[in-house]
Amino acid sequence: MDSLRGLPPGHAGQPALDPVLLYRLMAKSRALEERLVKMTKSADGYFWIGGPGEEAFNVPLGLLIKKGRGPAFDFLHLHYRSSAILTAMGMPMIDAIRQMASRATDPFSGGRNFVGHFAVRDWNVVPVTSPIETQYAIAPGTALAQLRHGGDAITIVNGGDAGTAEGDFATCLNWVSRPGRELPCLVIVTNNHWGISTAFDEVHGDRLIARRAGGFGIRWDTVDGNDAFAASAKLAEVFDYVRRTRKPFCLEAYVSRLHGHSSSSGGARVEEPDCLALLEARLIRDGRLTAALATEIREAYAAEALAALEKVRGEPIPDPRTIHDHVYAG
Amino acid sequence: MATIAQALRMALHKGEAELGVTDIFGEDVGPPLGGVFTCTQGLKNTWNTPLDERGIIGTAMGLALAGQRVVAEIQFVDYIYNTIDLLKLAGNSCWSSMGQFPLPMVVMSPVGSGIHGSLYHSHSFDALATHLPGWKVVLPSTPSDVYGLMISAIKDPNPVLFLYPKALIRAPSKERLPGEPEDPKVLSKLIDAPLGEARKGWEPSWPAIEPFEIPIGVAKVLKPGQQLTVATYGRMAPICQAAAERLEGEGISAEVIDLRSLYPYDEAALIQSVKKTRRFIVVNEDTEVTNFGEHLLRKITEACFYDLEAPPRLLAGLNSPGIGLAWPLEEAQVPQERHVEAELRALAALSA
Numbered sequence: 001m002d003s004l005r006g007l008p009p010g011h012a013g014q015p016a017l018d019p020v021l022l023y024r025l026m027a028k029s030r031a032l033e034e035r036l037v038k039m040t041k042s043a044d045g046y047f048w049i050g051g052p053g054e055e056a057f058n059v060p061l062g063l064l065i066k067k068g069r070g071p072a073f074d075f076l077h078l079h080y081r082s083s084a085i086l087t088a089m090g091m092p093m094i095d096a097i098r099q100m101a102s103r104a105t106d107p108f109s110g111g112r113n114f115v116g117h118f119a120v121r122d123w124n125v126v127p128v129t130s131p132i133e134t135q136y137a138i139a140p141g142t143a144l145a146q147l148r149h150g151g152d153a154i155t156i157v158n159g160g161d162a163g164t165a166e167g168d169f170a171t172c173l174n175w176v177s178r179p180g181r182e183l184p185c186l187v188i189v190t191n192n193h194w195g196i197s198t199a200f201d202e203v204h205g206d207r208l209i210a211r212r213a214g215g216f217g218i219r220w221d222t223v224d225g226n227d228a229f230a231a232s233a234k235l236a237e238v239f240d241y242v243r244r245t246r247k248p249f250c251l252e253a254y255v256s257r258l259h260g261h262s263s264s265s266g267g268a269r270v271e272e273p274d275c276l277a278l279l280e281a282r283l284i285r286d287g288r289l290t291a292a293l294a295t296e297i298r299e300a301y302a303a304e305a306l307a308a309l310e311k312v313r314g315e316p317i318p319d320p321r322t323i324h325d326h327v328y329a330g
Numbered sequence: 331m332a333t334i335a336q337a338l339r340m341a342l343h344k345g346e347a348e349l350g351v352t353d354i355f356g357e358d359v360g361p362p363l364g365g366v367f368t369c370t371q372g373l374k375n376t377w378n379t380p381l382d383e384r385g386i387i388g389t390a391m392g393l394a395l396a397g398q399r400v401v402a403e404i405q406f407v408d409y410i411y412n413t414i415d416l417l418k419l420a421g422n423s424c425w426s427s428m429g430q431f432p433l434p435m436v437v438m439s440p441v442g443s444g445i446h447g448s449l450y451h452s453h454s455f456d457a458l459a460t461h462l463p464g465w466k467v468v469l470p471s472t473p474s475d476v477y478g479l480m481i482s483a484i485k486d487p488n489p490v491l492f493l494y495p496k497a498l499i500r501a502p503s504k505e506r507l508p509g510e511p512e513d514p515k516v517l518s519k520l521i522d523a524p525l526g527e528a529r530k531g532w533e534p535s536w537p538a539i540e541p542f543e544i545p546i547g548v549a550k551v552l553k554p555g556q557q558l559t560v561a562t563y564g565r566m567a568p569i570c571q572a573a574a575e576r577l578e579g580e581g582i583s584a585e586v587i588d589l590r591s592l593y594p595y596d597e598a599a600l601i602q603s604v605k606k607t608r609r610f611i612v613v614n615e616d617t618e619v620t621n622f623g624e625h626l627l628r629k630i631t632e633a634c635f636y637d638l639e640a641p642p643r644l645l646a647g648l649n650s651p652g653i654g655l656a657w658p659l660e661e662a663q664v665p666q667e668r669h670v671e672a673e674l675r676a677l678a679a680l681s682a
Binding site: 070071075077107108109110112113117119120121126127129131134136137138139140141142143144145146148155167168171174175178325326327328329330 | 352380382384385387388389390391392393394395396397398415416419423424425426427428429430431432434463464466486487488
């Protein structure tokens with residue numbers, strides 16, 4: 001890729017993280033998503049949307065976050081397929097289930113918003129929204145504050161390939177690359193090749209989304225987001241680049257969408273490469289994991305998710321008398 | 331005395347000097363222009379942006395999320411329309427996150443007709459602005475109200491849409507801000523940037539304005555009266571006041587209330603006035619269908635139904651897709667003083 005011009009030699013093929021830890025977190029996130037999908041069938045939740053199939057990219061991303069509150073820490077502007085990032089950052093599984101079940105105990109939105117619409121003040125995870133593009137327009141603001149603050153904190157913004165058809169993607173590329181005013185922003189596109197039911201090839205003439213960044217003088221690259229090792233290594237490289245240079249970078253990751261767009265299309269499993277199965281096979285082949293341990297890990301997280309749901313079923317739903325709470329601050 | 335442009339500039343200066351404003355930005359907001367209406371000349375924290383309204387609103391939101399205090403400008407409100415979902419997000423950020431992410435930010439933008447601005451420099455935004463829950467919306471009509479409300483907007487922990495009437499930006503005013511020099515020429519010399527080469531290296535000398543602010547949500551009685559209540563704001567406020575003063579000579583006593591804030595608005599002041607006068611009219615220049623004034627009519631009808639002696643009325647802009655450039659078109663599309671006068675006279679004559 002010509003996008004790597006000027007970058008130091010990478011760590012191609014070398015996992016930046018403990019591969020078994022990577023596997024565990026991916027399995028945990030997958031178990032969570034599979035439980036969330038089931039909750040739409042068991043009448044425990046109204047609507048599911050999420051990111052099963054993106055774990056090999058999102059878990060290493062979450063592990064690279066400098067987690068905290070305020071401009072000294074990383075800011076995250078995420079879209080709604082980012083549960084594996086939050087899982088890697090330490091989100092308790094039960095909290096996502098609370099949001100799915102619209103419980104008052106949902107720590108992100110108090111039962112007000114869809115699942116996967118996270119908001120965590122203490123981790124700089126700004127409210128995730130249903131529009132597929134707005135986060136790209138907002139991200140330059142936090143990056144500007146971080147540049148002023150000093151230090152190595154960066155802004156991470158992600159979205160899908162479909163969202164890049166909106167003008168906000170170009171807004172982001174423009175605002176983070178103003179000459180002499182470049183911003184420490186990692187612009188990510190997780191390309192699952194779909195926009196709801198419309199295939200990427202049907203509506204996009206451009207083959208490489210990330211290449212658009214090159215027109216703004218922004219360095220860019222692509223990575224196989226189904227390969228946990230490649231994704232880990234590439235993410236480590238580009239995080240380091242943005243932290244160190246205080247300049248933007250655009251990374252496009254090719255990922256799978258294993259349960260379709262959302263429960264609106266049924267949420268059934270579809271035939272696409274499965275990054276969890278791919279990593280599991282590789283670790284078993286390399287002698288880092290046994291099939292029995294892999295099964296044990298997956299079953300343990302599935303049991304944790306089910307136990308969490310059973311607990312959440314007993315938790316309170318929002319009181320309509322709270323509707324006007326938090327309309328205004330102060 | 332001070333114009334709205336000067337009052338706005340002085341308030342923003344206080345904002346960046348004393349209230350922690352870190353960014354005043356938008357298209358042509360920074361040097362060399364200092365705003366197309368000169369409202370941001372001479373300030374320290376101004377900067378120019380790409381001509382990209384979504385980038386302006388989005389970046390303002392991001393800065394606010396990271397703890398900066400921002401005043402962003404949309405050069406004409408006609409160009410704010412393509413930011414509507416970002417405005418919606420800014421309004422629901424606090425609510426959707428259960429109070430975790432309030433967004434203290436000010437977005438200012440000139441509104442309304444009166445400068446021969448044609449289709450894209452004449453629009454009002456009252457109805458849409460008040461349809462953005464989570465925002466506060468102000469629309470002052472005088473320099474001191476502009477100053478006082480901007481100070482309140484900057485201090486507010488919520489998003490505030492600060493609209494101001496472009497036709498009045500340079501209008502002479504009888505008001506003097508506390509601490510403002512008595513001679514307008516002295517004020518101009520202190521804070522208006524010189525033209526041409528003299529602007530290079532120029533720095534303003536800010537007068538010491540005594541601390542004052544206007545609370546958001548409090549209306550002002552421009553002219554007391556006994557027979558009918560006129561609720562208005564923005565460019566229509568001085569027009570209504572002038573019409574009401576003229577009608578006083580005909581024995582028609584109209585009370586004119588400048589709302590100053592559209593949300594929250596001073597419902598109590600309106601009800602109190604209508605219970606006294608028993609007749610009510612709203613005057614604004616936005617298009618008449620689904621007009622903010624219609625909401626006020628509903629509120630007053632519900633609260634004062636048995637007090638009213640005549641059907642409440644709305645005088646607003648015609649429901650046309652834009653303001654025509656030629657003067658007969660604009661004057662026919664937007665209420666003029668003669669239209670206001672006729673409406674007030676008619677309302678005074680109506681019986682329930």
